[in-house]
Each structure stands twice: as structure tokens, then as C-alpha cells.
Amino acid sequence: MGLNIPQSHWDQSRSFLDEIDRIALHRQIDIVEGPVWNILGIAPLLSGRYPVVTSLMTTLKLSLPSRPDLTGNPETMSTFVNPLVAMEKFLISESDAILAISQGIAREIQAAYDIQIRRERLHVSHLGMPDWASGLHSIREHHAAPSIDILFVGRLEKRKGIDLLLEIAPAIVQHFPQVNFHIVGDDSIPSAKGRTYRQDFELKYPQLCGSRVNFYGKIDERSLRNRYADCDIFVAPSRFESFGLIYVEAMMFGKPLVGCDVGGIPEVVDHEVTGLLVPPDSRDHLQAALETLVSNADLRQQYGSAGRRKYEQRFSDSRMADCSVGLYQSVLMKN
Structure with missing residues (x-):
């Protein structure tokens, strides 16, 4: 077909197809679903042996603004990035159906790739999670001094807005000794x-590190759950999220949220209901939102309780499974 597929990605996708074919010798395979990231479904799609559903999240093209290691190298752009972006567009255009994890990511991808996904091919299903908070309780009541703990979870990179948070943290801890x-x-x-x-x-x-501003690096899931349980406010000022599963993680623990009004985040964080949304890249708005929640315990409780209810109603693992099954059934009816 004359497709220019980077060899590394073709090898990965071909191995994926080989494993699917092996399983198909023992049981029927009705549908193959793969993420747009790394074009994992390209070999199954080109084989024509299975209906293919491609799930949309942040693509390589959408991530390029935060990838100077790629955009700053003309040869890498020409031989690797541009062919891979073209294959992302091909996969989105030719798959039997598209599963978007948010309306926001569907809009962003259609604009970025200059394509229109037909309504009958596009299905939106938010991510869901099992209830981490079940049976887990905060141990902060044993602490000697009262404090207000603000939690950030995510890679410490520009796209996640960590630069903004660390710029305003010193002023906040200076003004609020309990934070x-x-x-x-x-x-x-x-x-x-x-x-x-x-x-x-x-x-x-250096005077703030290890006392007022604490870095933990990567931690295991149990430790992460305890961090969510023990915090008072959750903040993730990402410049873009295709969905934002970290907000769901905090919501299940009943924590008020602060995020940016961009991408799929507004579909998770309801402004002035479960938390506060601020413009991306605005240090002043981010600081004001955090200070509002630090100063108002009743508002923290109100937003946190609303977030817990929203998790139960919209972001459970069972709800996500039901949405996926509905999509698969609709695809099978058309094939």
C-alpha cells in the first residue's frame, strides 16, 4: 500500500497481531482494540482479519509542543515523527470505530489532523477505575500539628504544569504556615x-525542601493511595490532558480538585462543583484557586463530597466496562 511505517512500530504491531492470531486458534476473536499511541493496531487493521477499534488519547502529534528532543532534530522529524504522525491519521481514518476517552480529545485530534470522524464511528467513553478508597482511611488525625496538605501527582515535566506549581509554592507556604x-x-x-x-x-x-515542599519521586500504588487519602487538596495544572485519570483518583477519596480548563479535564472536574478550573499557563489564577481552597474548609468539604458522588455515578470501572461493551456490540452489528 506504500505506507511509510517506522520499523520499530511495525515490529511491535506485528507481534501484537501474531499473538492475536495465536489466541484465535483456540477461541473466537470478535474485535481488536488498540490505542492510537504507537499505532499498535496498524498490523491488525491492515490484515483485514478483525474489526479494529482505535482508542484515542494524547497522540504523538499532540505531544510535540512539549517534545523539543524531537522537534529540534530535523532528521528525526523527517524519518520518524512525520511518518508516524501520518500513520496515526491513517489508523484513525480507517479503523472500524473510534473510542474517545473524552469529547475534548476527539475535538483536539480532529482539528490537529484535519479529519472529520463520522458520528456513527465515534463513541465517547470516559475512563473508570475500581474504588481505591474502599476500606482505606486517612491516618492524619494522629499527626501532632494540624496542616493543610496539597498533593500533586504526575510526571515532573512542562506538559504537567509542574513548573507553574513550583513557582507559586514558595509564596503560598510563606503566606500560609499550615500548608x-x-x-x-x-x-x-x-x-x-x-x-x-x-x-x-x-x-x-533548600530551606523548604523536605519540610514544606516534599518530593517523593515514583512510589508504589499502596503509597500513592495513602497520599490521596491524607491530602486536603489535589492539584494538577496540566497544560493538556486527553482525560485526566489522576483527578478521578483524587475524587474517589473525596478531595477537592484544581486543574486547567483544557482538553478533557472539564469533563472530569466540574468548575465550582467538584473543584476549580483555571486557564492553562496562568500562575496567578492557579495561586488564587489554591489559596481559595486553603482558606475555606467548608468549600473543600463541599467540593470533595461532590467529587466522590461524581466518581460513583460516572467513573467507576463497571460503568466504563458497560460503555465498552455497548460499543463492541454496535461494531459487531455492522460487520
């Missing part, structure tokens, strides 16, 4: 300056 920040996630990613965001902060504010 502490807890930063969880991969902190080994270099910034444009060459150092990591954690290293930059530790060099500039």
Missing part, C-alpha cells in the same frame, strides 16, 4: 535548562 506541598511522580525528566524541576527547586529553595 505543605507533596510532589509525587517521576522527577528524573530534565527541563529545557538541562536540570530536573526538582533539582532547580532544591537549588533555589
